[in-house]
Amino acid sequence: MNSTLLxxxxxxxxQAGLQSTPPSRGxxxxxxxxxxxxxxxxxAPLANGSARVSIGRSPHDGAGGTEVLAAxxxxxxxxxxxxxxxxxxxxxxxxxxxxxxxxHLTSSALDDxxxxxxxxxxESLSHPSLHPRNLGILRGTKHAKAWVLHLDAVVxxxxxxxxxxxxxAARAALCDTRVPRTRSVEYKARRNAGAAAAxxxxxxxxxxxxxxxxxxxxxxxxxxxxxxxxxxxxxxxxELPDYWxxxxxxxxxxxxPICVTLNVVSNVHFLDASTQEESATPLRxxxxxxxxxxxxxxxxxxxxxxxxxxxxxxxxxxxKAGEKYAREIWQSLNAKLTEESLAKIKERNKF
Amino acid sequence: MISFTxxxxxxxxxxxxxxxxxxxxxxxxxxxxxxxxESQGSKLTCPxxxxxxxxDDDEVIASVAGTIERVNKLITVRAIRSRYNPEVGDLxxxxxxxxxxxxxxxxxxxxxxxxxxxxxVNLPGGVxxxxxxxxxxxxxxxxxxxxxxxxxxxxxxxxxxxxxxTRSLKYGKLRNGQLVVVPPILVRRLKSHFLTLPCGVDLIxxxxxxxxxxxxxxxxxxxxEEGFDAEAVYSNVNDDIDEPTRTAISRVTHIIRVLTSHFxxxxxxxxxxxxxxAVEHESDVRDLLQQDFGDALVSSVVSGK
Numbered sequence: 254m255n256s257t258l259l260x261x262x263x264x265x266x267x268q269a270g271l272q273s274t275p276p277s278r279g280x281x282x283x284x285x286x287x288x289x290x291x292x293x294x295x296x297a298p299l300a301n302g303s304a305r306v307s308i309g310r311s312p313h314d315g316a317g318g319t320e321v322l323a324a325x326x327x328x329x330x331x332x333x334x335x336x337x338x339x340x341x342x343x344x345x346x347x348x349x350x351x352x353x354x355x356x357h358l359t360s361s362a363l364d365d366x367x368x369x370x371x372x373x374x375x376e377s378l379s380h381p382s383l384h385p386r387n388l389g390i391l392r393g394t395k396h397a398k399a400w401v402l403h404l405d406a407v408v409x410x411x412x413x414x415x416x417x418x419x420x421x422a423a424r425a426a427l428c429d430t431r432v433p434r435t436r437s438v439e440y441k442a443r444r445n446a447g448a449a450a451a452x453x454x455x456x457x458x459x460x461x462x463x464x465x466x467x468x469x470x471x472x473x474x475x476x477x478x479x480x481x482x483x484x485x486x487x488x489x490x491x492e493l494p495d496y497w498x499x500x501x502x503x504x505x506x507x508x509x510p511i512c513v514t515l516n517v518v519s520n521v522h523f524l525d526a527s528t529q530e531e532s533a534t535p536l537r538x539x540x541x542x543x544x545x546x547x548x549x550x551x552x553x554x555x556x557x558x559x560x561x562x563x564x565x566x567x568x569x570x571x572x573k574a575g576e577k578y579a580r581e582i583w584q585s586l587n588a589k590l591t592e593e594s595l596a597k598i599k600e601r602n603k604f
Numbered sequence: 605m606i607s608f609t610x611x612x613x614x615x616x617x618x619x620x621x622x623x624x625x626x627x628x629x630x631x632x633x634x635x636x637x638x639x640x641x642e643s644q645g646s647k648l649t650c651p652x653x654x655x656x657x658x659x660d661d662d663e664v665i666a667s668v669a670g671t672i673e674r675v676n677k678l679i680t681v682r683a684i685r686s687r688y689n690p691e692v693g694d695l696x697x698x699x700x701x702x703x704x705x706x707x708x709x710x711x712x713x714x715x716x717x718x719x720x721x722x723x724x725v726n727l728p729g730g731v732x733x734x735x736x737x738x739x740x741x742x743x744x745x746x747x748x749x750x751x752x753x754x755x756x757x758x759x760x761x762x763x764x765x766x767x768x769x770t771r772s773l774k775y776g777k778l779r780n781g782q783l784v785v786v787p788p789i790l791v792r793r794l795k796s797h798f799l800t801l802p803c804g805v806d807l808i809x810x811x812x813x814x815x816x817x818x819x820x821x822x823x824x825x826x827x828x829e830e831g832f833d834a835e836a837v838y839s840n841v842n843d844d845i846d847e848p849t850r851t852a853i854s855r856v857t858h859i860i861r862v863l864t865s866h867f868x869x870x871x872x873x874x875x876x877x878x879x880x881x882a883v884e885h886e887s888d889v890r891d892l893l894q895q896d897f898g899d900a901l902v903s904s905v906v907s908g909k
Contacts, residue, residue: 258699258701258749258750259750260699260750260751260752260778260779260840261750261751261840262751262752262777262778262779262780262840262841262842263750263752263782263783265840265841265842266779266780266781266782266842266845267782269842269845270845270850273847273850275847277847277850277851277854278854279782279854279857280854280857280858280893281851281854281855281858281888281889281890281892281893282890282893283890286890287606288893289607289609289893290606290607290608290609291608291609291610291611292608292609292610293610293611305611307611311861311865312893312894312895312898314865314866314867316865529782581606582606585606585607585608586608588608589608
């Protein structure tokens with residue numbers, strides 16, 4: 254994927270270092286060591302959820318390091334034949350690479366790269382098994398509506414291991430995402446003409462609060478009208494109640510996958526390759542793991558990049574190792590996200 | 605193994621102003637200029653303004669942070685962070701980007717790619733030899749895309765691109781090590797840009813900010829000592845590098861990164877001092893990645909000066 258020029262001598266220097274005993278890397282890291290990762294959520298004020306991740310940023314002057322920004326935006330979409338809308342909502346992802354991150358690439362090569370990364374992110378995050386349950390708004394009627402979640406990621410700097418950073422940022426942004434509360438609204442012909450002074454011959458709006466707490470905001474509730482206590486049968490529209498928070502968190506926070514890139518050089522593998530190491534690596538194995546809880550793990554996706562090949566027994570070992578690394582990332586990422594959300598609550602309580 | 609941190613809360617863009625080394629030197633230069641103009645007795649009205657300046661209300665204002673240079677009435681500001689400005693005789697480290705008829709294009713961290721002519725390299729079979737057609741056909745046998753080389757700036761073309769040459773036994777293809785890229789302004793002009801640290805590491809400080817850190821090759825074993833051995837000079841194969849040397853190479857690399865991230869110009873004595881300090885205080889090479897360790901290194905080295 255990355256075509257940084259490297260001389261043969263540099264390549265063999267890196268490879269020989271990885272294969273020597275004990276293995277050594279250009280910057281003295283161990284094979285399974287990540288560079289320092291910085292993470293921040295809520296960076297885009299207009300998005301429903303956003304995050305910025307930087308891997309390997311220099312602690313001294315903040316230069317260098319792979320940097321990815323991800324933001325999610327919810328949009329209402331009507332579900333009807335001919336439109337892209339799906340009942341229960343859908344997730345759509347896109348990745349943009351800043352030309353500044355890849356100065357050596359032509360614009361068509363950059364498009365290819367963006368397309369590859371978009372396909373990777375979209376195919377894994379919009380998979381039905383990960384679908385969040387609270388993206389529907391109005392269901393079943395001919396006016397059905399649903400949220401479409403756009404997740405846009407921008408690669409600002411690439412200094413190696415962009416896939417891991419991409420999925421970390423995507424995961425953090427999705428965990429940061431809040432879905433606005435909605436309640437259904439129905440239009441009815443007026444039954445009691447003398448009841449309401451405000452006339453106009455139109456209709457009375459019967460509104461129902463659907464804030465049952467969790468999940469099913471699309472289920473219609475009792476009308477609060479003093480005159481009419483029947484069930485709302487045909488919700489035609491919805492409204493957004495004003496509420497103190499921005500909505501409830503997107504469902505399925507724990508499920509969003511973690512990506513681990515295993516860089517394989519003959520019989521050793523290492524994590525978090527720098528740009529130079531990436532160009533010296535013949536094969537990279539991308540593993541996507543989704544953790545429902547600490548026990549259950551699902552392999553959500555797998556890709557091999559590069560020209561080299563793997564034996565199946567090697568693959569089995571790599572899978573086992575990858576799961577271990579992914580679990581560590583998952584735990585520390587969750588800890589960091591909890592810390593971020595606590596900080597946000599503290600920030601809000603100041604006012 | 606993996607830990608997440610936060611981004612620093614405040615942008616550190618103001619650190620230039622607060623760092624004493626830059627704040628003061630700039631002020632000094634400014635003062636001198638003012639005095640000069642006043643002693644001439646003429647008010648500065650329409651001076652020639654060069655790169656890095658603009659005119660606002662009859663005053664020349666710097667548009668970039670940097671050092672002031674004056675040639676008569678032409679005032680230019682040379683930016684602190686810029687690409688490399690080549691001068692004839694400079695030692696540079698570059699990377700081949702393209703092979704063209706009778707020449708190579710070389711990336712040397714400058715505004716344009718440098719050019720290395722086939723006639724400016726040492727060819728097999730003696731230094732004084734006519735270039736043959738067969739040499740043109742096997743140019744990739746000497747240098748191919750991605751290869752690193754050390755060369756000297758020979759001349760400039762009319763469009764400002766530099767022409768390099770490697771017609772010395774000290775110059776040529778690089779192997780047995782790794783490259784570090786630093787801002788070009790941090791590499792000072794030294795007596796020699798080929799340094800040998802006692803830890804078995806050779807350093808080539810390219811004035812263009814490319815620094816080659818490699819295993820030490822003994823003087824007597826250097827290629828071409830007696831006669832010119834093209835096989836060895838244009839070889840792509842590394843020597844065997846043992847573990848302590850590798851560690852030393854990555855340690856030196858880290859030290860260079862730490863020093864340059866604090867914007868400290870590199871010199872041989874400074875690097876040596878920093879290396880000794882690092883060996884004395886660290887338990888592992890990875891320590892140098894920690895911020896506090898790097899800060900301690902810098903403060904001790906700078907105060908010792």
